[in-house]
Amino acid sequence: MITVKLFAAAADAVGRRSLQGDWTGLTAAQLLEQLQKDYPGLARLAPVLSIAINREYATPDRRLADGDEVALIPPVSGGAPGPAERPLFEVTTDPLSADEIAARVTNPHSGATVVFVGTVREWTHGRRTVHLEYEAYAEMAVAQMEQIGREIAERWPGARTAIVHRVGKLAITEASVVIAVATPHRADAFEACRHAIERLKQIVPIWKKEVWEDGEEWVGSQTGPEWMHRTE
Template sequence: MKLKLLLFAGLAESIGSPVLELDVEEDKLTPSQLKTKLAELYPEIAAPLAGSFIAVNQAYADENVFISEQDEVAVIPPVSGGEPENMELTRAPISIDQVTAKVLHPHHGAALTFIGTTREFTHGKRTTLLEYEAYEPMALRTMHQIGDEIAARYPGTLIAITHRLGSVPVGEISVVIAVSSPHRDAAYESSRYAIERLKQIVPIWKKEIWEDGSEWKGHQLGPWNPTAEIPGQGGVSK
């Protein structure tokens, strides 16, 4: 079986290519079997591979999924945290007003806008630039998933997310999440839920570039599991 694997962030950098073609004897593999083979063939990525997930046809795959030759397969390292209207990826500077305007509604008495920017110092290290990369089709799909989850959890709430890709200098905006709701409690809760889920499941990575080096950063809140529930939030949908 011939597989074409999509790689991202530090994995692609270590291999030297965003695409890896692999010949295997089996005619189907589970995600864990594929990761084992990759670690054997490319020991230099064994450590980040251990914390990565396999996506099949733009969806995170569990061990009940068998990968076959016709599948689109991506190896997703821990994420950093468009398409129709409210969910967008862009390489241009983000307009706060434009994103917020997408959720304003005459029946809603509360609107909140979360703005994420590039900060200059993190744990004593001076950042000069952030570089963002995404598995774009799946990133948009999972951003829409967040919108669906919020609609189920907080009926009537509207949400818009715009995330920047490419280079984002210090002080510039990397992500804007706008929400509106009839009442403020739902607005606060859904805004927090959206940013936590974005960091958990949306395949976007950031590379921190410092004065003396750089590093790809992903999920930094304990072991990464995009299929898990958010602590204290119950299930991902109701």
């Protein structure tokens, strides 16, 4: 038996957040094709959907095995314990504190700590936002955040990274994400923090619904894994 998890616009299109079926032996691409036939609302999303199997992005030719957990990943918008036993990588419904998250990475070997705070803005392209709603595939999101932390540690030796994203309903000016990077040297801290937010947008399965005065829509900027853009 295969379990399929759906999020954000994909869940809206199907009308459910999970499905189960005997799709063992199908490739990821064949499963997506079958689900489009069963749920026509998925057709418009199919070109931009990524597929994860057992919480890792999968190529279209990956074959499914009994017991696999598959996730359909629409375009997204965004470890070791730190001080006070808080994790470095986290998805939470709690309000975010930049100071508290920065404290998770600051250490005696760091000469600089750079913090990025993403907040909910009121106006986008002349359209007034009332509030945002964030949703995440939490288990995979944390795993992808941990990957970003490893990338940073390899590229900037001595770096320590924390990424915490909030989900649920957020009002204007509230913080949706806080990224803190501590490094021995200040230039590295700025560069690593920028790398973290760009990678967050690319690979971490978190979505936002913009709720305007006259409507609402799931939006995102994820381009998906590299294999999705190959032309052969």
